[in-house]
Amino acid sequence: MLSKPYYALLKEKFQNKENVVTELINLEAILHLPKGTEHFLSDVHGEFDAFDHVLRNGSGSVKEKLNECFSQTDVKIEQLATLIYYPEERIRLELLHLSAEEKAAWYRRVIPLLITVTNFSGRKYTRSKVRKALPARFSYIIEELLTESQKELGKEEYFQAIIDKVIQLNQAAALTTDLCYLIQRLVVDHLHIVGDIYDRGPAPDFIMERLMQHHSVDIQWGNHDIVWMAAMAGSPIAMVNLLRICARYGNLDIVEDRYGINLRPLIEYAQAYYQPNAMFAPRLDEEEAAFSSLEKEQLNTVQQATAILQFKLESQLIQRRPEFCMGHRDLLSKIDFVEQTIQLEGVTYSLVNFSAPTVNPEQPNQLTSEEVQLLNRLQTAFQGSEKLRRHMDFLLEKGSMYLCYNGNLLLHGCIPLHENGDFKSLRINHEQYSGKALLDFFEKQVRMSYKQPEETEDLATDLLWYLWTGECSSLFGKDAMTTFERYYIEDRTTHRETKNAYYTLRNEETICQEILLKFGLEKDGHIINGHTPVKEKQGESPIKANGRLLVIDGGFAKSYQETTGLAGYTLLSNSYGLQLVAHQPFDSVEAAVVSGTDILSTKRLVEKVKERTTVEQTNTGQKILEEMKTLEVLYQNYHKC
Structure with a gap:
């Protein structure tokens, strides 16, 4: 039982019992949603352009979402993906030689597609979470478009009227750009940087600025x-x-x-x-x-x-x-x-x-x-x-x-x-x-x-x-x-610099399981490492100890790539399991924008869960459960506090 002053503070936020009930129901519902996608990167070593591109495409997650969303259509996935990755640059290129009428037609075609993708990407979140993610300058407009995009009877003209007015007021480029960045945000819920932002590459400060703007990130120091x-x-x-x-x-x-x-x-x-x-x-x-x-x-x-x-x-x-x-x-x-x-x-x-x-x-x-x-x-x-x-x-x-x-x-x-x-x-x-x-x-x-x-x-x-x-x-x-x-x-x-025995013993499943247990985790968890480039072209695998340990430093730093044979590993963890992504070297932003060149990536399924993971099974879920315990006590004793 917490102190009365603490519950008095809670009562300032929840001014009647009905507010407490509403919040408890909301939190209970959140626990049953699918967990968000986690994105793991390591050893980016100042290579901003490659890092930024992988962040924009979510290690292939954006394109995967587009393929799911438009599987039964003739939508040009590559072009739409490039727009979502680099909206400002792509808009300038697309509209460069178009007339005013052609520009308006392009926006009328593209904005509904982006609204569809936004709805599809945000379906595993609560409306409240999606609403909080909306860009401030167009939050009302985007919310209306998201709500009315289902083509309900009598609403088609309302939906189109919003888009036409946006175009008339010369705000279509800004709205399109915001929708693209909103999709990037919704596709990946949380970012982990497993060390070594600095040294070797030319722009670690750019990476830091990018991370400071990210909606949800943690860093393990390298x-x-x-x-x-x-x-x-x-x-x-x-x-x-x-x-x-x-x-x-x-x-x-x-x-x-x-x-x-x-x-x-x-x-x-x-x-x-x-x-x-x-x-x-x-x-x-x-x-x-x-x-x-x-x-x-x-x-x-x-x-x-x-x-x-x-x-x-x-x-x-x-x-x-x-x-x-x-x-x-x-x-x-x-x-x-x-x-x-x-x-x-x-x-x-x-x-x-x-x-x-x-x-x-x-x-x-x-x-x-x-x-x-x-x-x-x-x-x-x-x-x-x-x-x-x-x-x-x-x-x-x-x-x-x-x-x-x-x-x-x-x-x-x-x-x-x-x-x-x-x-x-x-x-x-x-x-x-x-x-x-x-x-x-x-x-x-x-x-x-x-x-x-x-x-x-x-x-x-x-x-x-x-x-x-x-x-x-x-x-x-x-x-x-x-x-x-x-x-x-x-x-x-x-x-010679002799490595610690860990780097040999981490190939043994029992050793990894013992380490996991010592850190208060279950034996079926995973250790996720960076630090040591994986020499894939020499046959080394980033998946070790029967999947209990994953190494995601494949060599973002250009100085490593001759040895590793590739340009970095990243990891994705969603409600369906774990995927390891191997990347080929990044060409350039210009090539990505002009030619639609993406980083060629190969995904390997590391682990597929038997039942889809929900929020309740995550760190966030544990915090919600603790919060619910407190609110339930507040509800039972509301008039006593």
Whole structure:
């Protein structure tokens, strides 16, 4: 029994018992509706155009809905689908050479089709939910068209009169556009981003803006996302690492132009101390022609400068955090600067192209006064970026280390395991953390660090870096990150990064079931991972452990596609079951608009449920049931409260 003040507040919303009855009936009805479609994406890595297209077409869900809706007609599905994906662009193209009469005829043909699709897409929702989804500027008009679209006797002229008046008032393009975006919204009820929005691709900020406009989304942080959050939270090592990665992939303009962070001091510092080095040539792929020789040199020297700064700061962190057990990765302390060699695990290797002009061999991890000043200026600029703060705030608000949702466990990387299947533990401050408790601990530290951006060397902030590169990190999942070795040692055996046993054991159904149980889920649920590209062209399957685990990182990032052989997996979960969608590379928005080119996708049925899943069986349903319990108590005691 809740407190009287709480029920008094409820009575302000439900001012009589009849209102309570109405709401209880409404909620009971909602429980029996089919569950909405969930859309899962992972590892989009700044590839906005492909990401945006997959969002617009719902991984094929829009076209599937059109085929169902118009199965017995001669409606041109491809053309209508392209209009729904890109309404503004397609309208301009369709009407470019038409007369006023021809434009009006086109709208008279298209708008009823869109109304039909809207009705069809919204049939599994309550009228109230559809009404709330309507665009504000045309909500009344669309509601009338939806209501009267059934061609009831005597209403055809009323329906047509609304459309004709819209055309006469030059509002047909706006109405058509709003209907298209409404269909996109109704086809997919909820979006899951299973990590790694940032790095490699050119437009992670565009993706963030798109997500912030989405009607229903959650995010499971990826290792690349954590680095950007850590930079805003005050971690200098995370900040120089993300700058190094941006320089490596030719993306410094994301930081400087789009986030408004002044990098001129860094560029001048890099050019003062470093010369271009072949090992630091930026990876530009087909965009290489867009960069001048000077720009390539800047990317090269900035990458070198930030790498050495990263190794200095990492050495400092390792020495102040012995509990991280990373002493073997304090690489600057293992260099013989005279002989230009390094000793790793008892073996001596020659260093190649190693240039560290600001490193003092006697105190290799010591920052110069110039470097201290530079890092302070950069950190002030990062934390002063209003746009970056908005994006990181959104990641914190909508994000988590993992999510248990509708019987599934969503996490970007792994659950650290020993080879025998036991949970691997991390010991911090005399406490052991493993499994679910480890991920809960990491999430608490992320939120704590973010709230204290002035703290740069506290445990919480250092743990954000551990999440990037630590052996027990659920986001990293390897024994070491061999960035230094890849730059400076030719022997490729030193480049190896051994994956955690999870990545082998996740093929075993019993292991996956045990993990699900430890997270409070049923054994017939699913673990949904990103993080590791699936090498489909080498025969690897994204469906593992007899369907208990699904990997949906097939390679949105163009740099992965040569290895993976495709351009990403996504997942759809609707009331009928689970479908895995494999995508081929996206051509361009122009090709999609002009030629109707869609991403070629192949759907695989992962699981088909025996009985259609209802809202009652979802997380939303559990919240509704709790709300109904409260309202039933309110109803029974209405005059006592």
